[in-house]
Amino acid sequence: MSSGPPLSSSKFDIVLYGATGFTGQLVAEYLAARSEDDKTLTWAMAGRSRDKLASVRDAIGTAADTPLILADVSDPASLQAMVDQAKVVVTTVGPYQLYGSDLLAACVGSGTDYMDLCGEPIWLKQMIDKHETAAKASGARIMFSCGFDSVPFELGTFFVQEEARRVFGAPAPRVKGRVRDLSWKFSGGTSASARVTFEAVAQDLSLVSILKDPFAFTPGFEGPKQPRGNKPVFEEDLQSWSAPFAMATVNTRNVHRSNMLMGFPYGRDFVYDEMVLTGAGDEGQANAKLVMAANGQKTGPEALRPGEGPSREERENGHYDLLYIAVAPDGRQVRAGIKGDLDPGYASTAKIISECAICLLRDVTDVPAGFWTPGAAMQHKLIKRLQEHAGLTFEVENLAAGFASPRLRQGNRICVHGAASSAVGPLSRLRERVGGEGMSASGLSRIAEIVLRGESPHPPRAGRCFASPGARRPLPQAGEAEQAARSSCNPYAIALPLAGRGRIGTAIRVRGSLSESNSQRSRRGSPSPQPSPP
Numbered sequence: 323m324s325s326g327p328p329l330s331s332s333k334f335d336i337v338l339y340g341a342t343g344f345t346g347q348l349v350a351e352y353l354a355a356r357s358e359d360d361k362t363l364t365w366a367m368a369g370r371s372r373d374k375l376a377s378v379r380d381a382i383g384t385a386a387d388t389p390l391i392l393a394d395v396s397d398p399a400s401l402q403a404m405v406d407q408a409k410v411v412v413t414t415v416g417p418y419q420l421y422g423s424d425l426l427a428a429c430v431g432s433g434t435d436y437m438d439l440c441g442e443p444i445w446l447k448q449m450i451d452k453h454e455t456a457a458k459a460s461g462a463r464i465m466f467s468c469g470f471d472s473v474p475f476e477l478g479t480f481f482v483q484e485e486a487r488r489v490f491g492a493p494a495p496r497v498k499g500r501v502r503d504l505s506w507k508f509s510g511g512t513s514a515s516a517r518v519t520f521e522a523v524a525q526d527l528s529l530v531s532i533l534k535d536p537f538a539f540t541p542g543f544e545g546p547k548q549p550r551g552n553k554p555v556f557e558e559d560l561q562s563w564s565a566p567f568a569m570a571t572v573n574t575r576n577v578h579r580s581n582m583l584m585g586f587p588y589g590r591d592f593v594y595d596e597m598v599l600t601g602a603g604d605e606g607q608a609n610a611k612l613v614m615a616a617n618g619q620k621t622g623p624e625a626l627r628p629g630e631g632p633s634r635e636e637r638e639n640g641h642y643d644l645l646y647i648a649v650a651p652d653g654r655q656v657r658a659g660i661k662g663d664l665d666p667g668y669a670s671t672a673k674i675i676s677e678c679a680i681c682l683l684r685d686v687t688d689v690p691a692g693f694w695t696p697g698a699a700m701q702h703k704l705i706k707r708l709q710e711h712a713g714l715t716f717e718v719e720n721l722a723a724g725f726a727s728p729r730l731r732q733g734n735r736i737c738v739h740g741a742a743s744s745a746v747g748p749l750s751r752l753r754e755r756v757g758g759e760g761m762s763a764s765g766l767s768r769i770a771e772i773v774l775r776g777e778s779p780h781p782p783r784a785g786r787c788f789a790s791p792g793a794r795r796p797l798p799q800a801g802e803a804e805q806a807a808r809s810s811c812n813p814y815a816i817a818l819p820l821a822g823r824g825r826i827g828t829a830i831r832v833r834g835s836l837s838e839s840n841s842q843r844s845r846r847g848s849p850s851p852q853p854s855p856p
Contacts, residue, residue, distance in 0.1 A: 410679045
């Protein structure tokens with residue numbers, strides 16, 4: 323197996339393809355800042371239009387001599403010329419099933435490392451099957467899903483399993499990934515990727531099997547039955563309802579692939595799922611149904627177009643908090659929290675993929691060729707970089723200090739701004755076929771405002787929601803009815819997208835979180851699993 327061809331010193335460390343897109347500009351801005359701190363890091367911006375590339379270069383304030391490379395998916399020769407100048411190609415151009423195949427093939431053929439932000443399970447499965455053997459032969463190291471999906475989830479599993487080994491003396495056969503707190507919304511590119519996936523399945527129903535298979539990314543291996551995660555459930559150990567998580571379809575498959583690539587350190591009987599915690603009682607159950615409604619509407623007719631996304635203020639005020647629970651066969655648990663300090667889908671994602679590329683170049687040069695997940699390839703070294711540079715934290719949480727008998731904050735509310743539209747095209751049929759359950763289209767269309775019992779400890783002014791006292795988060799302008807509804811929003815909230823008659827950017831805000839626990843930094847015990855050739 324090749325470990326990669328010798329790389330010419332004249333090549334750029336990183337070539338960013340798609341620098342003029344919404345997410346691409348955020349990655350470019352971060353790489354510009356990193357290259358100021360690290361003068362040895364060389365990078366270039368690539369895209370279809372020199373004028374647009376120059377405009378982005380000027381807007382982010384990077385050096386006027388930052389190299390610009392013209393490349394277009396419709397011109398394979400231009401893609402090859404770009405690939406030939408890179409040690410690592412980082413691409414933010416999606417949907418990848420429409421615009422990614424030729425670029426990936428060029429990287430595989432040239433032995434050039436490749437990273438993307440793809441969360442499209444069907445395309446990922448197809449590319450693994452088609453190119454993995456060739457990548458091993460050429461020396462290319464290919465890594466998908468190098469952003470919020472799926473790096474924090476993959477590393478969260480890895481991190482909590484390290485603690486399980488220390489406490490239990492063995493990895494846990496069961497891990498739960500739970501979203502405790504989340505503030506974000508979809509950009510036009512994310513909505514487009516979801517829409518294209520649904521359209522592809524509508525045209526070829528055989529693709530449904532990929533979406534239903536939790537081991538779609540582990541060719542030759544099929545593990546035990548996994549939780550379906552397709553409807554609200556009440557979790558006794560957490561004393562909370564939980565709802566399906568929109569990113570779980572790709573994240574769970576990447577976690578199982580990571581386990582396989584590392585040589586099954588979690589075991590061959592490993593069970594893993596992801597859900598969103600929504601609270602206890604009737605409120606929690608209602609919250610869970612509304613989260614499902616939001617998940618099902620992200621590709622609606624009012625969705626943002628590619629190139630559109632959250633404002634800078636929204637990105638900077640975003641955050642996420644993930645709870646990881648490793649469960650031993652005798653029922654004992656260890657828990658870990660993974661937190662990010664920015665909007666997960668864009669600001670945090672831009673940092674994560676950039677640090678993945680730098681880590682691959684600087685810290686894990688001996689990773690063999692093939693199709694990898696970032697966590698399996700880079701493990702603790704990537705965790706270290708993300709904590710030092712990307713605003714993520716990984717902490718073991720003390721069960722004795724608040725999590726043994728979790729309590730829910732009082733005064734949780736749901737506030738829905740705007741009415742949801744009817745299901746789009748074949749979406750409702752596909753949801754049923756894949757096994758999803760949720761509100762009816764007529765039920766969705768009637769949602770205008772739901773405010774549940776409880777008093778907010780920090781009542782916000784009309785028209786604003788607060789993440790904490792003093793962290794103001796203005797919402798889009800709306801009519802008087804919506805303004806009145808917003809005046810009673812819960813300040814402790816997660817924002818999930820609701821595509822509907824109001825614009826995307828209207829949001830369901832839900833949080834029924836567990837009480838905050840004390841935490842301590844993880845003490846690593848037994849040696850971490852080493853990557854084995856994929």
